Amino acid sequence: MEILIRNKVIEAIKTLYGQDVDENQVQVQSTRKEFTGDKTVVVFPFLRFSKISAEQTAEELGNYLVASIEIISGFNIVKGFLNLIFHNSYWIKQLNSAISEEKYGIRSANKDAELVMIEYSSPNTNKPLHLGHIRNNLLGFSISEIMKANGYKVVKTNIVNDRGIHICKSMLAWKQVGKGETPQSSGKKGDHLVGEYYVKFDQLYKKEVADLVTTGITEDQAKEQAPILNEAREMLRLWEANDPATRELWSMMNSWVYTGFDETYKTLGVDFDKIYYESSTYTVGRDEVLRGVQEGIFEQMDDTSVWANLENDGLDRKILLRSDGTSVYMTQDIGTAKIRYTDYPIDHMIYVVGNEQIYHFQVLSLLLDKLGYKWGKDLYHFSYGMVELPQGRMKSREGTVVDADDLVAGMVDVARKVSEELGKLDNYSDQEKQKIYQMVALGALKYFILKVDPKKTMLFNPEESIDFNGNTGPFIQYTYARIQSVLRKAVDAGITIPTQVPNIELSEKESTLIKILSGFPDAVKEAGENHSPALVANFVYDLVKEFNQFYHDVTIMNEPDEEIRKFRLLLAQTIGSTIKNGFSLLGIDVPERM
RNA sequence: GGCCCAAUAGCUCAAUUGGAUAGAGCAACAGCCUUCUAAGCUGUAGGUUUCUGGUUCGAUCCCAGAUUGGGUCACCA
Secondary structure, eight states, X not given: OHHHHHHHHHHHHHHHHOOOOOGGGOOEEEOOTTSSOSEEEEOGGGHHHHOSOHHHHHHHHHHHHHHHOTTEEEEEEETTEEEEEEOHHHHHHHHHHHHHSTTTTOBOOOTTOOEEEEEOOOOBTTSOOBHHHHHHHHHHHHHHHHHHHBTOEEEEEEEEBOOSHHHHHHHHHHHHHOTTOOHHHHOOOHHHHHHHHHHHHHHHHHHHHHHHHHTTOOHHHHHHHOHHXXXXXXXXXXXXXTOHHHHHHHHHHXXXXXXXXXXXXXXXXXXXXEEEEHHHHHHXXXXXXXXXXXXXXXXXXXXXXXXXXXXXGTOOEEEEEOTTSOBOHHHHHHHHHXXXXXXXXXXXXXXXXXXXXXXXXXXXXXXXXXXXXXXGGGOEEEEEOOEEBTTBSOOGGGTOOOBHHHHHHHHHHHHHHHHHHHTTTTTSOHHHHHHHHHHHHHHHHHHHHHTSOTTSOEEOOTTSOOOSSSSSHHHHHHHHHHHHHHHHHHHXXXXXXXXXXXXXXXXXXXXHHHHHHTTHHHHHHHHHHTTOHHHHHHHHHHHHXXXXXXXXXXXXXTOSSHHHHHHHHHHHHHHHHHHHHHHHHTTOOOOSOO
């Protein structure tokens, strides 16, 4: 429709003023809701052609468009804005076509669709997931759903950072002071248990450093010489050398962590199509780095450490292999990338990783390019902002980290309290209630995080629990539940809801609702292009806000005119399914009752 | 210090990518349940869009500089 108007405007300028306008100069946008009209043409850019006032130009343009486009019934002019008004029948037609689609606004992939691989989550196996990981997981999952809805094939992947010096630290602490504690013996969740030993290592290390400083050396020297750190380094060396005892300890502790992670992922409702483990990709990366040395792409120092010199590319020198031969983070990322591209015919690779790693991905992209991979430059780092607390960044050492499992449990608790106070679920079984509490709690958490522009730093205040009123997930879930309630009443009354509506007169609210509804496909498309779940969240909120006013002002079931009653039922049903589809792109479920 | 990013109502966030009178929610205040679910709806109040210049018909948006905050520059990940 916008394209039709745009073309007609170009035609009109040509006919009226004998000038050619560039397509980009013609701006057709939805009319803001304070003004009457459906689409608005901005006429300012045409003034240099018409050489008359903005109002007059708009007048002439408006007359031309009314005469040449059947759907346009009239227009009004405010300053340089030409507001076009459509016939009712146009909006009825929009609604009918929305209904006729199986999943309105959602495309599905065909055989030739491009394949997008999306990496997200990527946890370290030395500590449990926290709030930062939650943003990552929710964004990664939602972007995957949005890309699918835009017709791409999607492979969701996870690279588990299961090896490295940090993993050895929790292993070493457990070995020294753990006394054989296991998840079974302690009743602790596996990832939490291992996390405690990671913290323990830091305490032991700090104590050793403090003791060494009293012997008269500097703090920097002490940090370098602390025995426990050297033991951790030695453990990493042994691990890379396949020492059986080290490997056995590693397998055991990692398995505890995986059991814990699986539980958290399941609660969050996220999943993966393919999981890679750093422990099995880093050797491929190491081989690539060594090939790079042979081909003169990287340089090896006298102490055998390997470096990439990126100074000619405006970056610094980067280490790729330590002098003891062990690998770093970058090494394995090179290997993982190579393996992925041989495993899948990837057209687009998206890394969902925080913006603190922008530099890392610049370097990775460049290194892969230097190693001769043509896709190296095409890696897309989807860099999202941090989650901050009122005191600033989360710091594990200061104990300010918001644990993922605790947060969700707390939310479920709040959901239960709110629900019990309202007492709407008193007739339901405990099991049904629990399911709804869970759904509402996660709806609140997910919406809270996903409605914010992913690129921006966001703030989370643990003191104030996440709201359930206003612009929130539960508000939208509630509206969905209300719609389902009306639809159930219709079924009880023996009304069959039609699948198409005839050409009836629409109230202003009704045409506004259809207008918003008809923007859903565009919202999905834009969310895909911008990798932004927030655009979907904002769309659903606008729709729901408008619907609640309609619901409040107008009766559906008590409407005397049967045709209008059925129309409203169909409208409500379509809005309900769009809420559901929209929320599914955010990974949020909607309840039939709440 | 070099490079990168951000700054919008008391607080948390929007603003159709340069358009109209900058919008929501929370918090505050005043209303609305005998009516399809009040987790709702209506109203009041709240702004020099950090500051100074520039670009143009028009700037929260683009450019330059400043201020403030954050990130990053490891033989950490």
